[in-house]
Amino acid sequence: MDSSIVKLRGYKDGLHLIVNPKISLSEIELAIQELFAKMNQPITGTSIQIDLRAPTLNPEDSKHLETHLTETYNLVVNSVNIFEESAETPILAAPATHSIATDLAQGQNIDFDNAQVVRQTIRSGQTTRCLSGSVIIYGDVNPGGEVISAGDIVVLGALRGTAHAGANGRLSSVIVAMELVPLQLQIGTYVNRPPTGQKQRGYPEIARVGAEDIIIVEEFIKF
Amino acid sequence: MGKVIVITSGKGGVGKTTSTANIGTALALIGKTVAIIDADVGLRNLDVVMGLESRVVFTSMDVIDKRCELEKALVKDRRVEDLMLLAASQRNRKDDIKPEQMKDICERLKEEYEYVLVDSPAGIEQGFHNAAAGADEAIIITTPDVSAIRDADRIIGLLQNQGIDGINLILNRLSPTLVRKGNMISKNDVLDILNIDLLGIVPEDTGVIASTNRGVPLVHNEGSPGADAYMRIARRITGQNIPIPEMREDNFFSQIINWFSRKN
Structure with a gap:
């Protein structure tokens, strides 16, 4: 980095x-x-x-x-x-005190280079959970839908729901989406949400934990 | 062998029952044989919308409990041939029926009728599961507002989990004037989120309230925007390729233009 x-x-x-x-x-x-x-x-x-x-x-x-x-x-x-x-940055700074309990998967073998591929849209009420690696979604994550991953989350579509990367505490995890208009983003123990009225931007974006311990979002060009 | 189509939405008040009554009537007007089932046990009102309230003697509960034959429980429509209604029991609760029992009724009806429409209750509980149990296809009704779309999305997920593939969308109560002013979610935004095939758009039509209260489905009122939309939807269900027309704004000038074009 x-x-x-x-x-x-x-x-x-x-x-x-x-x-x-x-x-x-x-x-x-x-x-x-x-x-x-x-x-x-x-x-x-x-x-x-x-x-x-x-x-x-x-x-x-x-x-x-x-x-x-x-x-x-x-x-x-x-x-x-x-x-x-x-x-x-589209995602405003949230106080670092907004930390959440991590979805612990201790004792599991986590391979961050190994990704679970989901070939469908995650709709409202549906959850995709992968605590053994990263997740790639060939579709959208709709409002009310949820993706939880121990590693990174890549959405080859619009992320409109909730995404939790690094669910067992890996803070270097990132969330990438072709359209990043989430309800809420979580990386490791950090939670953040976009300002209300956030519109689609028309380009891919990446969210990561930046300096000062907040989730920052910027245009995705390369890893 | 007919087809069982469940009409559902998740959210209440978006027009499931109205749509079921109108699509059912429209299909029968085209000449198809149709049976419609009210799956909203305990809160039945499809019979009221159809104007058949006083003719209901037996309900689906009576069929399940073997108090009468299925054929006897079907109520014939007042106006159209080959349109039958199986009413829901008002005394029972949704938990009193099991999905298998509902599925059995659907299976038996689709041997006799080309289309079996099931009017689902709102919600995602037992009542919804009962309604969807025997379905081959589904029609999702949504209005262009965020809560209805959210619930529709949830329902689509549940139906897909159940293995129902043909899921189509009806966008109800769209007002082109409000969309233009930016106060209403547009057709494209809805389709962008729900990502299923659009079966039709029903414009906001004040005639719906009057027709519901009179117990005469809107499609009998030929020429009203809502009636035309439901007729087109019914034709699409039968496999006809009818394009979805761009919605016209209902302002003074467009009305004049409509009036002139109709004369020709």
Whole structure:
């Protein structure tokens, strides 16, 4: 998950350096250094935009990051865009105290790379439970339907019901859906729900436990 | 050998009984032989909607308890040939009938009639299981509101578990004006969630209340939007390929246009 601290993406209006989670400036700089070192071509002289997805950076820090990039890597920084976390993630932060009892399956052999495939839509009142691995659903999960998995949950359709990944406490579990408009998401001991009136977004999304122990949702591009 | 179709919804008040009466009557008007069974034991009202209340002598309970023959318990419709009603007992409770007994009645009726429609009670308890016991196919009635759709989804899951494959949907009481204004869930949104075949759309029609109170199913009132919709649904059930028309808004201008187009 280290690679997601900073990302370099090409958009229509040029290169964007996306700074994601809420961590300290020195760690960000280190991550940038690693990122640039890994690249095949030198990036010097390129003009980029910085997308700050970490509102915890204060103005001085972001200014510092800007000059750091200009001086160290000889980059031209066009602009610094700061994104509000709440506007960007569909799932609002719920207090970490909203922890729930885990669906313990201790003593069972759990193989997270082994997935149960469900070839039907999970309708209201139906539950799919897989406490020995992950779950892949070829269909939708409708409101009132429930999916519980020890590992990850992948819905190749719309997730409109409830999903509980990492049901025995594995916090690195993720929930991926082609349309993520759930009633409620649970990962490990964390519970979260989208803001009321959440509309379908038309692209796949992934939910995971982010920094600060909340379930965050972002556009799903790759694992 | 006929076909047993259960008409159900989960939620109450969405139009199961009205739809059963109208589809049954419409099928009989097309010339099919139809038997309709009221499975809402203890809260029967299919006979009231059909206007046959005063003619009910025996009920399905009497048949099960062998107090009378099945043929004797069937009430003939007042207006249409080949339309029979098996009323529910008002004195008993839903638990007094077992799914096997209901299934037996369905099996016997479908030997004589081309279509056997079962009007299911609301809910997912014994009454629903009784109604669905003998069904070959199912028609789900829903109105375009979230609670009805949620319950319909639940019912579809239960029917699929039971192994019933032909599950079709009727979207009842859709108002195109409200959909356009964004105040009502649209047909596509409903189909997106329920993901089953659409058998028909019945528009909101105030004539339904009047026809229910008079005990004359709406389909006799030819030309009303609801009656036309039920006739189309009945034809689709018989296998005719009739497209589902786009709903017209019932405003002043469309009424004028309708009036002119009807004259031609």
